[in-house]
Structure formats: C-alpha cells, structure tokens
Amino acid sequence: MDRPIKENDLNDLNNQLIKTVEELTHFNYFASHDLKENIRTIYNYSKILKEESPPKEDFDFYLSRIMERSLQLNELIDDLLTYTKISSKKIKNERFSLYHLILSINEDFKPDIFKKNISFHYNFKEGDHVWCHKTTLYHILFNLISNSIKYSSTNIAIHLKKGKYKTLIKVEDDGEGIEKVYHNRVFDPFFRLSTKMNGTGLGLSLCKKMLEKMGGQIGLRSEINSGSVFWFYF
Amino acid sequence: MSYQESEDMPRKKILSIEDNIDDTILIKRAHKKFEDKFDLFTAQCYEDAKKVISDQNNNFSLILIDINLPRKNGLEILKELKKTAATKKIPICILTTSKWEEDLKKAYKYGCNAYFEKPFDYKEFINVVEIIFSFWLVNHPPS
Numbered sequence: 233m234d235r236p237i238k239e240n241d242l243n244d245l246n247n248q249l250i251k252t253v254e255e256l257t258h259f260n261y262f263a264s265h266d267l268k269e270n271i272r273t274i275y276n277y278s279k280i281l282k283e284e285s286p287p288k289e290d291f292d293f294y295l296s297r298i299m300e301r302s303l304q305l306n307e308l309i310d311d312l313l314t315y316t317k318i319s320s321k322k323i324k325n326e327r328f329s330l331y332h333l334i335l336s337i338n339e340d341f342k343p344d345i346f347k348k349n350i351s352f353h354y355n356f357k358e359g360d361h362v363w364c365h366k367t368t369l370y371h372i373l374f375n376l377i378s379n380s381i382k383y384s385s386t387n388i389a390i391h392l393k394k395g396k397y398k399t400l401i402k403v404e405d406d407g408e409g410i411e412k413v414y415h416n417r418v419f420d421p422f423f424r425l426s427t428k429m430n431g432t433g434l435g436l437s438l439c440k441k442m443l444e445k446m447g448g449q450i451g452l453r454s455e456i457n458s459g460s461v462f463w464f465y466f
Numbered sequence: 467m468s469y470q471e472s473e474d475m476p477r478k479k480i481l482s483i484e485d486n487i488d489d490t491i492l493i494k495r496a497h498k499k500f501e502d503k504f505d506l507f508t509a510q511c512y513e514d515a516k517k518v519i520s521d522q523n524n525n526f527s528l529i530l531i532d533i534n535l536p537r538k539n540g541l542e543i544l545k546e547l548k549k550t551a552a553t554k555k556i557p558i559c560i561l562t563t564s565k566w567e568e569d570l571k572k573a574y575k576y577g578c579n580a581y582f583e584k585p586f587d588y589k590e591f592i593n594v595v596e597i598i599f600s601f602w603l604v605n606h607p608p609s
Contacts, residue, residue, distance in 0.1 A: 261566060265534065265563060265564070268563065268586075269486065269563065272563075272584075272586055273488045275586070275587075276488075276492075276587070276588035276591075277488075279587075279588065280588065297488060301488075411537075414537060424536040424537075425536055425537060426536055427485040427510040427511050427535075427536050
C-alpha cells in the first residue's frame with residue numbers, strides 16, 4: 233500500500249518542481265526584457281544627444297526620457313530584489329495598530345490625496361490591533377492604496393474583520409475597475425493593465441507572494457466602471 | 467509601375483500597435499522617409515487599435531504589432547485580427563524585443579506575415595522599420 237502513495241507524492245513533487253521552473257523561466261525572461269528595454273532607451277537617447285546635437289526642445293525631451301527611464305530601472309531593480317528576498321527572508325510578527333499603519337502610508341500619498349480630493353473610510357478605530365509582520369502588511373496596503381489612487385478613485389474604504397484565527401482586510405475603491413477577463417491575470421508578474429501608468433508590473437504579484445509567505449491569500453471583485461475590492465487574509 | 471500609380475488613388479495606411487512611446491518615436495522617424503507615400507496611424511493597445519481600424523473602415527495596407535502590450539498582448543491581437551473577416555487579409559508584421567522561440571512559433575501559427583526582432587541600436591531599429599515599410603508598401607505589389 234505504501235509504494236503507490238510514495239509514487240504519487242513523488243509525482244506531485246515533480247509536477248510542482250516543473251511548474252516552479254516554468255514560472256522562474258517566465259519571470260527571468262520578463263525581468264531581463266524589462267531591464268533591457270530601459271537600458272535600450274537610455275543608450276539610444278544618449279547616442280542621439282551625442283551624435284545628432286538635436287535642437288533645444290528635442291534635447292530636453294530626450295534628456296527627460298533618459299531620467300524617467302533611469303528611475304523606472306531603479307524601481308524595477310528594487311522590486312526584483314524585494315521579490316527575490318520574500319521567500320528567503322524570515323519574518324517576525326508583532327502587534328500594532330492598523331489605523332496608524334494606514335496613516336503612515338497615506339503620508340506618502342498626501343499630494344495625490346489632496347490634489348484628487350480622495351476620501352478615506354475605515355470600519356476600525358485607532359485601538360484596533362493586528363498581529364503580523366508589519367513591514368509586509370505595509371508593503372501590501374501601500375501597493376493596493378497606490379493602485380486605487382492611480383485608477384481614479386475618489387473614495388477608498390478599508391475594512392478590517394478579525395476572526396478567531398485569521399484576519400481579513402479589504403481595500404475597496406470607486407475607481408475605473410477591472411474587466412473580469414483579466415481578474416486571474418492581474419497577480420501574474422509583469423502583467424500590465426494600462427498604457428498610461430508607470431510601474432514595474434510587479435506590485436500585485438509581490439502582494440500575492442508576500443501573502444503566501446504569511447499563509448494567506450489575495451483576491452479581487454471588480455467590474456469595469458464600478459470600482460474594485462481587493463481582499464486578503466492572513 | 468510605381469506603387470502609387472495615380473493621384474486619385476487613396477493613400478495607403480499603416481497602423482503601428484506599440485505602447486512604448488520611445489519606440490513609437492523611432493517608428494515615426496522611419497516613416498518620415500515615406501511621408502509622401504503613405505500615412506502612419508498609431509495605437510497603444512488593442513482597444514485603441516480596434517477603434518482606429520474601424521474608424522478607417524479596416525482600410526490598412528500593413529499592421530505592425532509589438533508583443534508585450536498591456537491587457538491583450540500582441541499575439542492575442544494578431545490572432546483576433548487574423549480571425550476577423552474584415553481584417554484577416556491585412557499583412558501583419560510582429561516587431562518585438564522577444565527572442566523567445568515560443569513567441570515566434572505562436573506568431574506564425576496565428577498567421578503573422580513576418581516576425582522582426584527590435585534591434586538594440588536606434589539606427590538599426592529605424593533601418594529595420596524602413597525595410598518593412600519599403601517591402602510591404604512600396605515594392606510589394608498591392609493586393
């Protein structure tokens with residue numbers, strides 16, 4: 233009786249390994265593609281500046297593109313490093329106020345929040361604590377709030393529900409929303425929804441990976457023009 | 467016979483589906499040489515492209531598509547266009563940085579007419595696009 237079970241286990245492990253190798257190959261491919269795209273543009277605009285001595289207006293444009301691409305490259309490398317570190321890093325849980333964490337995230341978005349007149353709503357109070365790795369939760373909420381702001385939301389609601397063993401958090405917005413057909417792809421590394429937004433294409437896949445590390449899961453409910461709800465538990 | 471036989475003939479149109487604004491700048495530079503021969507339209511994604519194609523009554527002599535696009539990627543767009551009666555006869559060239567054999571195989575499976583890899587150097591990039599324009603719109607007999 234033992235032998236077939238072991239064979240099945242081995243088969244499962246083998247399939248898991250094949251899947252992981254495939255995912256890694258895809259990830260490496262897209263990572264090197266995106267790194268190279270930025271380098272190609274920086275190289276070519278530098279070459280144009282050196283060889284063509286373009287008029288002032290074009291000169292300034294090429295220079296600003298070089299700077300923008302350099303920043304994108306820097307952001308991409310930071311995200312790639314974070315992505316690589318998640319699996320290996322040991323995380324230590326702590327008890328802290330979710331409200332205070334959100335306030336510190338919102339500090340980073342202050343100019344956008346004021347400019348776009350975005351309102352925040354919470355179903356929890358200052359004294360409501362959560363138990364998890366603080367930096368990881370900061371990163372996840374930062375990404376989700378940042379997306380809500382980017383996709384034209386005017387109201388962002390954050391809900392907290394604490395169960396006996398698990399904590400559920402929802403980030404709800406009234407922004408552009410996401411078509412159903414893309415729901416299962418938004419967590420794939422390097423999948424992009426818009427041509428307008430800058431970004432590395434790694435934000436949501438980083439959230440997913442971080443939650444898996446915390447023993448949790450992430451998902452969404454959304455429809456085009458009806459906003460989005462990103463939920464996760466850990 | 468030259469390709470533009472008479473002034474009464476409608477001008478030929480080409481569509482480039484590319485979300486990378488820096489590459490669109492290079493494609494526009496390549497088009498400069500052919501400005502008197504045909505018009506260049508640009509789109510950044512499938513939805514934009516669909517609108518441009520229908521606005522122009524599907525009247526394109528060539529479509530250039532990048533692979534790495536937001537939402538629907540270039541291969542999915544190619545498949546869609548080659549499946550649609552109104553667009554299936556339009557020649558489609560893939561212009562991509564992808565060196566992936568899987569992408570190349572899929573592109574030909576879905577019916578692309580040619581697959582070009584974007585060169586790293588901008589002068590070579592412009593040169594490749596000029597070759598594409600020249601072959602498909604100037605020397606290639608119009609269908």
